[in-house]
Amino acid sequence: MAKVYIKTYGCQMNERDSEQVAQMLLDRGHVITTHEAEADVVLLNTCSVRDLAEQKALGKMGMLGALSRQRPVVYGFLGCMAQSRGASLLKEVPHLDLVVGTQKFHRVADYVDEVWQRKLHARFDDVRFTIIDVEEERGSQNTIRDHLTAGRPVSAFVSIMQGCNMHCTFCIVPYTRGAERSRPIPEVVEEVRRLVEQGVREVTLLGQIVNLYGRHEFPKLEDKSPFVQLLEAVHEVEGLQRLRFTSPHPIGFRQDLLAAFGYLPKLVEHIHLPLQSGSNRILKAMHRTYTAEKYLSLVEEIRSTTPGMAITTDVIVGFPGETDEDYGRTRALVDQIGFDNAFVFKYSPRKDTPAAVMAAQVSEPVKEARNHDLLGVVNAWAKRRAGAFVGQKVEILCEGPSKTNPHRLSGRTRGNKIAVFEGNERLIGRLVDLEVEHSTGYTLYGRVEAAI
Ligand code: SF4
8 A cells, every 4th residue: 555645737637637546546545645755656747738837847756756765656747748748757857657648547556556566576686667658549538437526525527528639829738638539428427427426516527628529429419519418418417516617619619508508507607718819810820710809709699698607718928929919909808808717828838839939939028017917907807706796695505614714614606706604514515695795806705694
């Protein structure tokens, strides 16, 4: 039995993959520890979306190398950086034992056992033993099954597809996660059913372009896309109270999906809809295949079909060639739409992506200034949107103790706003009515009226 420390960088998809790895290791009799100093196995599930995330993971692995001076320790990089850098990581981190790519998470427990046993029985003359597996694997999307719902056991992520074929010019995902592959509807439904049996009340369906789920594998039925068919099937699971998804692409966000919000009551009123830029010239260079006008009219349609819909987004500032005028268009559109929240990223060149070698890379100080300026717009809107709830009654799914104050409970609104309130632990996993008393930007505070 080994004590396994897993650290996750990056997106929710990575969190979900780490949960799967944790569950597989628990099934083998290992234990998961949150204390890195006592670990026998160190697994870092990595992100390649920005250089900073890669540097953090490399730095952490370098630092944790000291543990093996006291006892045998297995060190592994998993996920996106493992996929994109492969064996070259051994040069940077000589004590590394495992490099396991994004289509091989289901093999991690085998590999850990193999290396761990060898290390335990190692003799001085043993040659160094490393495992590198970054091969593509047909059907790997169907290996995503049970997982530990650590942290927020009331709410779980469910990966419904892997990979992306969109090839946005700034994005490394098509290289690290491969081509689009979707899991069959019955398998996803079965996973959700098992999660609900374990106490989960809310699931978030995950995919890089989630609304395009199944487009290569499954047919449209009665004019409904495979994704809407999946939403309907998951919605049927008894005991499930809320259904979310992230992230859709503005392309392919069609009438059938807009309509689904009207007849699937568990489908909550929140859409995270990446914008990336408000300049058509930059959108084209990004290969985003929609215009700012199209994006805006989609937002207007969403809001008129489902009043009160919370809309959040991602925006990149400082993409190669972005002029002050381009940035000004992004700023104006973000302000016009008034998002509930937005993640603003400074463009970071990624190896082997077309944008990394584009002319007119924007300087760091300019990126920094635009980032700072746009965050001002985003934060002002977030505050305004959250402030509109003060004095209102909202439905919260109570998730557990608040991260910032364990004596209070926290949960989320249907629109994904965090709420913090006092209450008995018996409320965890239940829907409650919250009377909102005040808000600070992204968080609502109030009194629980009654459990629903
Ligand atoms: S849609 Fe674009 S940004 Fe999103 S994962 Fe695919 S290539 Fe990357």
